Amino acid sequence: MSSPAVDALRHSAPDAYVVLDDLDRITHVSSKLHGELGRWIGHVLWDHLPGARDVYAPTFDEARATGVPVQSVVFYSGRVKRLTAIPGPDGLAVHVERLAELELTSLATLTRSLASIEAALADRETERSDSPAPASLRALP
Amino acid sequence: MLVEGNRRPDGASHILDTFRPGSYDGRTVAVTVQQAAFVVLDAGDRIVGVGPHAESQFGPLVGSVMWDCFPGAEPLFKPYYDQARRSGECIEFVQYYDGYVARVRAAPRTGDELEVSWEQLTRIDTTTLGALSDSLAESLELLDLQERDANRDELRKTLQLIEGGA
Numbered sequence: 322m323s324s325p326a327v328d329a330l331r332h333s334a335p336d337a338y339v340v341l342d343d344l345d346r347i348t349h350v351s352s353k354l355h356g357e358l359g360r361w362i363g364h365v366l367w368d369h370l371p372g373a374r375d376v377y378a379p380t381f382d383e384a385r386a387t388g389v390p391v392q393s394v395v396f397y398s399g400r401v402k403r404l405t406a407i408p409g410p411d412g413l414a415v416h417v418e419r420l421a422e423l424e425l426t427s428l429a430t431l432t433r434s435l436a437s438i439e440a441a442l443a444d445r446e447t448e449r450s451d452s453p454a455p456a457s458l459r460a461l462p
Numbered sequence: 463m464l465v466e467g468n469r470r471p472d473g474a475s476h477i478l479d480t481f482r483p484g485s486y487d488g489r490t491v492a493v494t495v496q497q498a499a500f501v502v503l504d505a506g507d508r509i510v511g512v513g514p515h516a517e518s519q520f521g522p523l524v525g526s527v528m529w530d531c532f533p534g535a536e537p538l539f540k541p542y543y544d545q546a547r548r549s550g551e552c553i554e555f556v557q558y559y560d561g562y563v564a565r566v567r568a569a570p571r572t573g574d575e576l577e578v579s580w581e582q583l584t585r586i587d588t589t590t591l592g593a594l595s596d597s598l599a600e601s602l603e604l605l606d607l608q609e610r611d612a613n614r615d616e617l618r619k620t621l622q623l624i625e626g627g628a
Contacts, residue, residue: 371589372589372590372593375590376590396590396591396594397589397590398588398589399588399594423588423594425560425561425586425588426533426534426559426560427534427537427538427558427559428558428605430534431558431586
């Protein structure tokens with residue numbers, strides 16, 4: 322069974338989402354991500370993403386606690402990502418959109434990419450101040 | 463100085479700090495100085511030899527031109543390699559590439575061959591913003607130190623010239 326919210330997410334962003342149970346165990350991976358993450362089904366997400374719990378879990382916890390979709394912009398593993406967590410009866414659907422990425426090749430590429438990381442994180446602050454309730458499916462790509 | 467001691471029965475090796483008094487018993491411990499990883503480049507910077515500690519990473523690359531295997535590395539390393547070949551002297555430098563800061567040593571061999579060895583000093587940790595910030599600060603500090611050392615060397619040379627002329 323799926324909630325309208327999860328259905329909406331699956332229809333609007335069918336290419337990249339996973340569904341987690343209450344213990345953050347992966348119960349479903351969208352077909353687009355199946356090749357990359359399919360082998361993680363049944364595994365706890367944090368076992369594969371060292372250090373990610375502190376970064377991602379507050380968004381997941383808020384979505385579960387409020388029962389409404391929650392969005393956040395976070396930095397993890399060299400990338401700025403927009404997280405969308407949508408609670409439903411079959412679990413928490415999580416969509417991750419990459420916004421900016423570090424380019425480590427040289428100090429020059431690192432410096433340039435740090436600027437884009439900084440800009441993406443600055444946008445996060447703007448979004449926060451513009452929208453006191455950022456949880457909205459309308460923001461999905 | 464860290465050296466690798468004799469193997470324990472479980473296969474692990476003792477790492478000894480020989481600068482620390484009492485860290486080992488010199489009568490009973492046979493020590494082997496850990497060798498740096500190295501590759502040998504020909505005049506065209508083609509990999510023609512690989513040291514045992516670089517075998518896993520560079521072994522499959524023998525016969526390839528270095529710069530084809532490591533995009534973006536040429537402008538960062540080649541000037542130093544060229545300088546070592548031109549001068550016939552060993553060049554040491556600290557360089558950042560692909561998330562690592564390494565101390566690199568380019569030593570001319572016979573012909574235009576060059577033996578390049580390296581030691582990784584720091585790695586950029588991209589896991590979280592905090593880790594990124596800390597590791598970046600550490601890396602930049604190392605590169606600043608290298609810059610200062612280079613400037614100091616220049617200063618010494620200039621001073622020697624002045625002293626020679628006085």
